[in-house]
Amino acid sequence: MRKKLFSGPQKMAAQLQTMPRIHRLSLITMSFLMVAVAIWTPTHHTERDVTRKVIPLDKASVTPISNDNSEPMDVLLDPDDPALKVEQDEIDKQLAKEDSHQHSHVIVDGDSLSSVFGQYGLSLNDMYALVKANSDVSKLRVGQTLRWQVDDDGKLTSFEILRNRKNTDVFTISSAGITYKQQTAKGEFRDVTVKGVVKTSFYVQARQAGLTPGQIQELVSALQWRFDLGKQARRNDRFYALISREFVDGERFSSGEVQGFLYRSGRNEIMIYRHTDGKFYDQDGQSLQRAFRRLPLTKRYRISSPFNPHRLHPITGRISPHNGTDFATPIGTAVLATGDGVVVKAQKHRLAGNFVVIKHGREYTTRYLHLSKILVKKGQRVKMGQKIALSGNTGRSTGPHLHYELHRFGRPVNAMKVPLPQASPIPAGQRSEFVARLKRAESRIEG
Structure with a gap:
């Protein structure tokens, strides 16, 4: 008698029946799991092979996205760059030689020690050291005068509080630290x-x-x-x-x-x-x-990056000073001189873009950076409120804005908060x- 031939599925079913019951259950369970995995796993259909290539980023070209950063935080203007420096005459040189530029501030209503340090860009570490030397340093009254000197790095070299005609708080600063004494007039x-x-x-x-x-x-x-x-x-x-x-x-x-x-x-x-x-x-x-105006613009624009000489870089963690105030202005916005003075710089810089520097007497200097157009020339005398340029996005800048700086005795100060001269x-x-x-x-x- 001829044996009957089984088809593929029939043969598999017959073999399954001859297996022990526990083996049949295990095999059926495994089969269901394999089908489930096949159903739920995405299938990629490509008509050609895709080759992945890793391209390293140039960190110097990467700028953090932040509303508080309108220019690259890793790009700093060198304060000793000859293109940005203002020439000194004999008196300026002599005072600098003797390291005797004395800064001062008269306390007004609302002032505190920390707010004064913030206005003039002084180190908070120095302030804490003064408080540690004598906590009364923070007890200030309206009309009292603060006097101080700093070195090239902005660190305090002397600090005094003129409490009244008779009493002066004197803080002596050295490499060993800060000591305090009160000088009382006895004569x-x-x-x-x-x-x-x-x-x-x-x-x-x-x-x-x-x-x-x-x-x-x-x-x-x-x-x-x-x-x-x-x-x-x-x-x-x-x-x-x-x-x-x-x-x-x-x-x-x-x-x-x-x-x-x-x-x-x-x-x-x-x-x-x-x-x-x-x-x-x-x-x-x-x-x-001579009076000064607070803003270098016809109206108040949003401040996209405030004055902060102690700003930390979000990536490197290093100090990355921002020595001016950035205003988020559209390209072509009128830029005004904040005081009477003489234009000492009006040119182009690879980082600052088109920029203007004005010297206001001996005490103050202002800088206007990233301009689209300069409307004045070197040596020209300007008046407070005069249009000197149009804002732009030139140089190393991440977007249209005006970068404005105010310097007093060669050091940047907070133009939005520091007391300004009044001609009253x-x-x-x-x-x-x-x-x-x-x-x-x-x-x-x-x-």
Whole structure:
């Protein structure tokens, strides 16, 4: 008899029946699992082979996406770049040589130690060190004066708080740390006149006459808009300074504070006197300052990146200072000079793009970066509010904006918060008394 041939599925079913029951269950379970995996696993259909290629990113070309960063945080402007630096005259060089640029701030309502440090870009670590040396450093009152000096890296080299005419908190800073003491005036104050004749330069003869670098800086700054003691001083010019000094047992104890100053150059004469608010005014009680505006624009635009000299880079973790204020302005927005001054730079820079630098007397300098068009030229005199450029997106910039910087005595400060010069005269009710005191001072000088 011929054997019947089984088809494929029939043969498999017959073999399955001959298997033990436990083996049949295991085989059926495994089969269901394999079918389930086949159903749920995505299948890729390609008509050709795909070759994957890994392309490394150039970190220098990657910019973090952030609303607080309108220009690459890893691109810094070198403060010593000759293209950006402002030339110094003899007085500036002498003051820099003696490391005697003295900064000051008069406490107003709402000020705190931390807010003052923030306005002037001072190190918070230095502030904490002052607090550790004496916690009373943070107890400030309206009208008190802070005075300090910093080195090239922005670290404090001296710090004082003039509490009142008698008491001054003095913090001595060295590599070993900070020590504190309070100086209390124990003697009597007398007005002393020092005088001199210009032979080589005002600075040299003023030092010979007994004025300190700090006093010279104060007088040069006070007169910067009326008479430039560095550039306009001439041989045989005469000057007289009335200084209030402390004497103990008949001996001079302090260098004192300049109260009045008289300068004669040929037929020209100017007399200035310190008012009770600590500022100098002319013979008529008029301000010696030139006013500044807060914003370099016709209206307020969103600040895309604020002033922050201690900003940390989000990737490297290193300090990446932002020494200005960035405004998110459309390309072509009018840029205004924030004060009267002279254009000392108006050119192109590979990082700053088209930029303008204006010198405002001796104390202040402003910078305007990433411009689309420059409307002024080097050497041109400009007025506060004058249109000097159009904002843009030139240089190393991640989007249209205006980068604006304000420098005081060569150091960047927070233009949005730091007190700005105001050209207000002495109040009418105080003017007659001021003029009377000035006349008495003038007679003592000439006497």
